[in-house]
Amino acid sequence: MSRELTANIVWHAATVNKEERQKRAGHKSCVIWFTGLSGAGKSTLANAVEYELHQRGLASYVLDGDNIRHGLNRGLGFGAEDRKENIRRIGEVAKLFVDAGVITLTAFISPFQEDRDLARSLVEDGEFVEVYVKCPLEECERRDVKGLYQKARAGEIGQFTGISSPYEEPASPELVIESGELSVEESVQVVIDYLRQKGII
Template sequence: MSRDSAAHIVWHPTTVTKKDRLERAGHKSCILWFTGLSGAGKSTLANAVEYELHQRGLASYVLDGDNIRHGLNRGLGFGPDDRKENIRRIGEVAKLFVDAGVITLTAFISPYREDRELARGLVAAGEFIEVYVKCPLSECERRDVKGLYQKARNGEIPQFTGISSPYEEPDAAELVIESDAQTIRESVQTVLVYLEQKGII
């Protein structure tokens, strides 16, 4: 879209507001942004947390990196520019989910700090919760049932995070989950307690 075309687009306010949606839901909305290496356990943890939120009757949804690349972000590659666009798009989608009153869990490698901070800036203070699923590269490789790391080391997969492409660890994530040391139950409880303490649930 050209800059001239964009100048004619005006945000149309909705009749039902975010405040209305939150009051009906009975809880606040936010983005739980799970980041970490491939194989660290982001998707597993995000889905386990969502299960518990669903059991409590709370509105939630998981946006998973692989799943999103089957549709919305199909056609994007793994170079720096495409990775940036991948995260920009999911940040905008997550922002809409937050406006809809949904606790949104995103499971993306999202290797660059700058891109994660751009996503953080899309929502209000306190609505972006960075969850660093920390796991040693050696353990991620050991868990890799798809053999992606070995293919990357063999040069079959270019620009693979942790091997031929960098992963920038969060400087100050709201939560750090050491998935090689904590059980899934402990990890889920850590996230739920944080949400309770912050008055989100």
């Protein structure tokens, strides 16, 4: 966006603020950012955690990588710049959800530390919970329900994370969940316990 355009855009302060929305919801809001290789179980875990939050009557919403690419990020590819823009947009959307008082769960490979750090910087301290869904590459390939690893190995998919494009493990995530060792139910409990310990729920 050009300087001329941005000079004419002014942030409009809302009449109702985040704290008031959180008070009405009865809990704090945050981003729970699930990151990991394709097939690690990010979407499964994010949806299972949201189900538990919903059962408790808490305001929550899942932003899933594949689903977002059907709409908001439909025009983005998988090159370096498009991947960066994909995560930037999700970070901005998640920020809005947090401001709305919603516990926001995102399930994205988000392979680069720099991009995850940018998403973290958009919200206040304590509002970003990075969850590294850790799973050995061979186990992710074994699960491969979408057949993506097979296509990547065959050269049919370029810049595929874990095969032809790197995945940078989180430097200091709030949680590391070994999805190859824990059940979905056990993993959900780990996340719920953390949210409770931090006074988010």
